[in-house]
Amino acid sequence: xxxxxxxxxxxxxxxxxxxxxxxxxxxxxxxxxxxxxxxxxxxxxxxxxxxxxxxxxxxxxxxxxxxxxxxxxxxxxxxxxxxxxxxxxxxxxxxxxxxxxxxxxxxxxxxxxxxxxxxxxxxxxxxxxxxxxxxxxxxxxxxxxxxxxxxxxxxxxxxxxxxxxxxxxxxxxxxxxxxxxxxxxxxxxxxxxxxxxxxxxxxxxxxxxxxxxxxxxxxxxxxxxxxxxxxxxxxxxxxxxxxxxxxxxxxxxxxxxxxxxxxxxxxxxxxxxxxxxxxxxxxxxxxxxxxxxxxxxxxxxxxxxxxxxxxxxxxxxxxxxxxxxxxxxxxxxxxxxxxxxxxxxxxxxxxxxxxxxxxxxxxxxxxxxxxxxxxxxxxxxxxxxxxxxxxxxxxxxxxxxxxxxxxxxxxxxxxxxxxxxxxxxxxxxxxxxxxxxxxxxxxxxxxxxxxxxxxxxxxxxxxxxxxxxxxxxxxxxxxxxxxxxxxxxxxxxxxxxxxxxxxxxxxxxxxxxxxxxxxxxxxxxxxxxxxxxxxxxxxxxxxxxxxxxxxxxxxxxxxxxxxxxxxxxxx
Amino acid sequence: xxxxxxxxxxxxxxxxxxxxxxxxxxxxxxxxxxxxxxxxxxxxxxxxxxxxxxxxxxxxxxxxxxxxxxxxxxxxxxxxxxxxxxxxxxxxxxxxxxxxxxxxxxxx
Numbered sequence: 091x092x093x094x095x096x097x098x099x100x101x102x103x104x105x106x107x108x109x110x111x112x113x114x115x116x117x118x119x120x121x122x123x124x125x126x127x128x129x130x131x132x133x134x135x136x137x138x139x140x141x142x143x144x145x146x147x148x149x150x151x152x153x154x155x156x157x158x159x160x161x162x163x164x165x166x167x168x169x170x171x172x173x174x175x176x177x178x179x180x181x182x183x184x185x186x187x188x189x190x191x192x193x194x195x196x197x198x199x200x201x202x203x204x205x206x207x208x209x210x211x212x213x214x215x216x217x218x219x220x221x222x223x224x225x226x227x228x229x230x231x232x233x234x235x236x237x238x239x240x241x242x243x244x245x246x247x248x249x250x251x252x253x254x255x256x257x258x259x260x261x262x263x264x265x266x267x268x269x270x271x272x273x274x275x276x277x278x279x280x281x282x283x284x285x286x287x288x289x290x291x292x293x294x295x296x297x298x299x300x301x302x303x304x305x306x307x308x309x310x311x312x313x314x315x316x317x318x319x320x321x322x323x324x325x326x327x328x329x330x331x332x333x334x335x336x337x338x339x340x341x342x343x344x345x346x347x348x349x350x351x352x353x354x355x356x357x358x359x360x361x362x363x364x365x366x367x368x369x370x371x372x373x374x375x376x377x378x379x380x381x382x383x384x385x386x387x388x389x390x391x392x393x394x395x396x397x398x399x400x401x402x403x404x405x406x407x408x409x410x411x412x413x414x415x416x417x418x419x420x421x422x423x424x425x426x427x428x429x430x431x432x433x434x435x436x437x438x439x440x441x442x443x444x445x446x447x448x449x450x451x452x453x454x455x456x457x458x459x460x461x462x463x464x465x466x467x468x469x470x471x472x473x474x475x476x477x478x479x480x481x482x483x484x485x486x487x488x489x490x491x492x493x494x495x496x497x498x499x500x501x502x503x504x505x506x507x508x509x510x511x512x513x514x515x516x517x518x519x520x521x522x523x524x525x526x527x528x529x530x531x532x533x534x535x536x537x538x539x540x541x542x543x544x545x546x547x548x549x550x551x552x553x554x555x556x557x558x559x560x561x562x563x564x565x566x567x568x569x570x571x572x573x574x575x576x577x578x579x580x581x582x583x584x585x586x587x588x589x590x591x592x593x594x595x596x597x598x599x600x601x602x603x604x605x606x607x608x609x610x611x612x613x614x615x616x617x618x619x620x621x622x623x624x625x626x627x628x629x630x631x632x633x634x635x636x637x638x639x640x641x642x643x644x645x646x647x648x649x650x651x652x653x654x655x656x657x658x659x660x661x
Numbered sequence: 662x663x664x665x666x667x668x669x670x671x672x673x674x675x676x677x678x679x680x681x682x683x684x685x686x687x688x689x690x691x692x693x694x695x696x697x698x699x700x701x702x703x704x705x706x707x708x709x710x711x712x713x714x715x716x717x718x719x720x721x722x723x724x725x726x727x728x729x730x731x732x733x734x735x736x737x738x739x740x741x742x743x744x745x746x747x748x749x750x751x752x753x754x755x756x757x758x759x760x761x762x763x764x765x766x767x768x769x
Binding site for chain 2: 144145162172173176177178179254256257258260298299301302303306549550551552623624626627632633635
């Protein structure tokens with residue numbers, strides 16, 4: 091057998107039985123070759139390994155704590171580049187209950203660092219039947235290091251991101267909020283979710299500074315008059331950008347889940363309301379534009395109009411006949427109803443449609459109110475719509491429509507996103523320059539004339555024009571005299587309106603200092619004055635000298651109020 | 662034989678050159694990764710700092726602080742005047758002041 095021979099051969103090499111001089115020399119030779127070969131093999135092995143190690147690709151350890159941060163959700167900025175919503179890294183503290191052997195001990199050690207949890211809930215989480223049990227999402231660096239130093243087994247920290255809103259409650263309804271997985275659930279966060287989720291940034295038309303002023307002014311007025319709520323906006327009339335929008339009560343998007351449904355409701359864009367007398371601005375503009383009436387014509391407003399078993403009446407009865415301007419300045423329902431009959435329901439409807447009041451606006455937000463239209467647009471409907479009843483629209487819609495009437499006559503679709511100044515946008519002419527000139531002059535008289543309802547809004551130097559509105563709220567299917575929604579729409583400066591402020595206060599209560607009155611003139615007008623005084627210097631609006639021809643030529647002085655002709659000096 | 666020896670020498674030189682080149686590439690790759698990591702973590706810090714800065718300079722806080730600590734208020738319209746209301750120095754070419762000049766002639 092060949093293997094027995096081989097074994098014997100190797101045996102003879104290692105333990106030679108009979109060392110003979112001739113043979114032992116041969117054996118020594120074999121031994122030499124064998125050891126040489128073995129050493130050569132070992133060197134080959136070492137060389138191979140060395141080369142192998144040298145050509146192997148170097149691996150660099152990557153810290154996992156920042157691995158995913160570049161895929162973060164985009165930032166929302168205001169129009170000046172201030173952060174409204176951003177994403178920051180956080181550390182999530184979690185437990186793997188399978189690695190915890192003494193939950194009681196771990197719980198008592200952790201408890202001082204988790205102020206939001208009670209011992210029971212902490213124990214429940216530490217004994218949960220899963221491999222991941224979240225304990226805290228917003229770990230501060232201090233608590234982070236303290237917990238690391240405890241060195242508890244089964245307690246781990248992993249990096250994540252969190253959405254933060256540094257401006258707190260400001261513009262919360264517009265910005266919206268995200269859920270735990272950073273998906274938008276409200277406002278711009280939801281409507282622009284796709285863009286934000288892919289890392290894109292968004293610039294809103296909102297200006298955080300003006301937003302703060304607006305919100306503070308409305309809030310203080312609401313508190314003074316014990317009101318239920320308030321909504322307000324500032325619109326750039328030249329571009330259609332909404333530069334501030336506050337709906338109160340509001341919420342802190344950093345703690346969205348803690349807010350009530352009432353606080354989450356956006357009254358500026360979502361709520362649709364009967365606007366009341368501020369619609370008279372539109373009625374006047376439509377009447378002048380359609381040629382139904384001219385500025386010299388007068389209408390008898392002394393008798394209330396009986397309609398469908400009810401009376402269209404004036405808050406303060408007026409005797410005799412008055413002109414269009416005086417009807418607006420003194421806010422006569424009777425006069426407006428008469429004018430609407432001269433316009434006719436079809437023409438009125440057509441203009442309302444052109445002003446975007448009959449369909450939802452194309453605002454870039456999901457909370458977008460759908461207008462409630464009258465069932466049929468009859469003569470009676472035309473009368474009620476003329477002074478703001480029977481047609482419910484959102485505040486943004488009303489503001490855009492009034493901006494068209496009081497501005498340059500162009501209807502501009504309102505937007506919440508910053509417009510590129512080099513990009514042209516759609517402007518639709520609805521009213522002629524002559525009509526809008528008349529309308530803004532009348533709106534100025536509402537504030538400047540002593541018969542006007544908005545005297546308290548007159549911010550000296552800034553030529554505020556406006557219109558008050560008081561709409562009765564429907565309670566138990568009936569209009570309630572005691573529950574009102576008062577509003578004020580103001581434009582300034584009246585010679586060349588650039589900005590529109592609209593404020594609506596829900597159910598204000600008359601106070602001692604207002605002689606128990608809670609009308610728009612008492613509740614909202616002072617807030618308008620306060621806001622204009624603060625924002626005009628920021629918006630680069632200079633006080634206007636009305637006696638200079640370049641300013642006065644934009645207004646119309648020939649309007650009789652209370653038998654007296656108005657002059658430039660009275661503006 | 663001489664050719665074989667020379668080739669061996671050349672291979673040895675080129676091989677070790679290649680090896681050192683590879684080593685330096687590895688080193689640079691490591692530096693690159695480190696820099697990338699540093700940029701990422703700095704970006705992360707930046708996000709946090711920007712958020713903190715925005716929080717501290719939020720208009721609501723500035724308004725509150727400027728009113729309570731500095732007693733600041735909005736500018737009254739009387740204090741803003743058009744440039745034409747400032748009387749200019751008299752020169753030879755304009756012998757008399759414009760009749761409209763002067764703050765007293767501005768009506769708001």
